[in-house]
Amino acid sequence: xxxxxxxxxxxxxxxxxxxxxxxxxxxxxxxxxxxxxxxxxxxxxxxxxxxxxxxxxxxxxxxxxxxxxxxxxxxxxxxxxxxxxxxxxxxxxxxxxxxxxxxxxxxxxxxxxxxxxxxxxxxxxxxxxxxxxxxxxxxxxxxxxxxxxxxxxxxxxxxxxxxxxxxxxxxxxxxxxxxxxxxxxxxxxxxxxxxxxxxxxxxxxxxxxxxxxxxxxxxxxxxxxxxxxxxxxxxxxxxxxxxxxxxxxxxxxxxxxxxxxxxxxxxxxxxxxxxxxxxxxxxxxxxxxxxxxxxxxxxxxxxxxxxxxxxxxxxxxxxxxxxxxxxxxxxxxxxxxxxxxxxxxxxxxxxxxxxxxxxxxxxxxxxxxxxxxxxxxxxxxxxxxxxxxxxxxxxxxxxxxxxxxxxxxxxxxxxxxxxxxxxxxxxxxxxxxxxxxxxxxxxxxxxxxxxxxxxxxxxxxxxxxxxxxxxxxxxxxxx
Numbered sequence: 431x432x433x434x435x436x437x438x439x440x441x442x443x444x445x446x447x448x449x450x451x452x453x454x455x456x457x458x459x460x461x462x463x464x465x466x467x468x469x470x471x472x473x474x475x476x477x478x479x480x481x482x483x484x485x486x487x488x489x490x491x492x493x494x495x496x497x498x499x500x501x502x503x504x505x506x507x508x509x510x511x512x513x514x515x516x517x518x519x520x521x522x523x524x525x526x527x528x529x530x531x532x533x534x535x536x537x538x539x540x541x542x543x544x545x546x547x548x549x550x551x552x553x554x555x556x557x558x559x560x561x562x563x564x565x566x567x568x569x570x571x572x573x574x575x576x577x578x579x580x581x582x583x584x585x586x587x588x589x590x591x592x593x594x595x596x597x598x599x600x601x602x603x604x605x606x607x608x609x610x611x612x613x614x615x616x617x618x619x620x621x622x623x624x625x626x627x628x629x630x631x632x633x634x635x636x637x638x639x640x641x642x643x644x645x646x647x648x649x650x651x652x653x654x655x656x657x658x659x660x661x662x663x664x665x666x667x668x669x670x671x672x673x674x675x676x677x678x679x680x681x682x683x684x685x686x687x688x689x690x691x692x693x694x695x696x697x698x699x700x701x702x703x704x705x706x707x708x709x710x711x712x713x714x715x716x717x718x719x720x721x722x723x724x725x726x727x728x729x730x731x732x733x734x735x736x737x738x739x740x741x742x743x744x745x746x747x748x749x750x751x752x753x754x755x756x757x758x759x760x761x762x763x764x765x766x767x768x769x770x771x772x773x774x775x776x777x778x779x780x781x782x783x784x785x786x787x788x789x790x791x792x793x794x795x796x797x798x799x800x801x802x803x804x805x806x807x808x809x810x811x812x813x814x815x816x817x818x819x820x821x822x823x824x825x826x827x828x829x830x831x832x833x834x835x836x837x838x839x840x841x842x843x844x845x846x847x848x849x850x851x852x853x854x855x856x857x858x859x860x861x862x863x864x865x866x867x868x869x870x871x872x873x874x875x876x877x878x879x880x881x882x883x884x885x886x887x888x889x890x891x892x893x894x895x896x897x898x899x900x901x902x903x904x905x906x907x908x909x
Contacts (some may be wrong), residue, residue, distance in 0.1 A: 446661075479651075482831065498644065519783040530752075596628065679701060689878050714864075723848055724772075730791065734816070763801055797812070803847035844882065
């Protein structure tokens with residue numbers, strides 16, 4: 431990105447992850463001059479894609495790979511990103527959950543097909559996830575934003591959303607067989623939390639519903655295609671992105687009417703220092719971070735030899751086996767214990783986007799939920815989970831690249847201890863994220879706003895935190 435003169439923009443945004451870019455685009459669309467400052471050498475945050483160091487031409491997504499909330503986002507859907515090269519690619523199977531009997535239970539974008547193939551579990555899936563899918567646009571408009579506000583679609587939100595607010599362990603009991611419970615549980619586990627806590631069921635419902643409404647796609651060429659399209663749009667709107675600029679103190683910012691921070695609350699407190707009111711500083715110091723991701727990017731010769739055919743056609747796989755095993759694994763991780771069989775998420779981007787293959791070698795993206803800051807070597811456990819459902823897999827691996835929780839934080843300070851969600855998804859931090867307020871993006875410092883995944887609606891590539899924070903900042907800019 432070109433280095434700017436930083437001459438008194440209307441707004442400065444610190445951090446160019448999807449939320450920082452969403453905030454900048456929101457303000458630029460209203461005619462305001464915006465500058466985005468990024469510490470890394472390229473924008474994107476978790477949307478970066480990198481070259482395999484051993485296999486020329488093979489590329490891996492650094493953090494995010496499959497992007498259901500990006501294509502379903504009420505804000506990102508309004509942007510003409512396809513005009514800037516973004517193209518979505520869909521696998522035949524959105525998500526597969528292999529089981530130890532050699533079969534797999536699958537979710538398709540087609541709700542009717544999913545319900546039919548679930549058999550006895552189909553009616554329960556339709557009542558829970560299907561109802562939310564049919565009302566997804568209204569539901570997303572209400573839940574992907576501040577909690578303390580009057581919903582725009584109260585009847586749709588109540589009908590589709592309220593049943594999901596119970597713990598996932600309770601919701602899973604509505605499925606008559608283990609297969610439906612396992613499929614739903616794998617989606618709920620994206621909360622990266624104990625599944626017996628309230629609201630965890632909502633994560634599974636929203637992810638499943640987003641898939642039936644918009645699918646679980648990958649961006650052609652890799653996740654970086656999303657940030658490249660967003661930056662190109664921002665620049666056409668008159669905005670600028672400046673990379674290699676690490677803001678450590680508020681005095682280092684250019685003079686601007688408002689400043690928005692795509693950082694964690696503790697990161698913001700370090701930058702603002704004594705400018706932050708004492709109450710807000712104490713709140714930032716109490717912010718709790720959640721379990722971590724431990725990631726292995728694999729280069730695999732040919733296809734992974736999954737036992738279940740559905741797994742080979744899936745863009746995303748949840749590897750853990752039964753629902754009870756999943757519940758135990760997630761509880762152990764939250765308690766700071768590394769399970770022998772951690773919940774492992776796998777993405778096969780080449781299934782949706784064949785251009786990701788290079789000379790018969792395919793990229794495989796895999797990460798496990800592990801305790802916060804976990805120092806252990808988890809790569810063998812991750813590969814054992816894949817081998818469990820794909821015997822002979824290990825023989826096909828030609829290269830691997832590990833990203834530990836410490837590596838995640840070193841590359842991006844927002845990923846504290848490997849927490850990729852911006853903070854623990856405790857009920858208190860979900861409802862008061864980062865504080866109980868009708869404007870949770872305001873920081874207590876006039877003209878300064880937090881726009882990261884530590885604010886509503888939380889983690890995920892959707893840009894909604896940035897959009898809502900920018901809408902809050904517009905009240906200052908238009909005053």
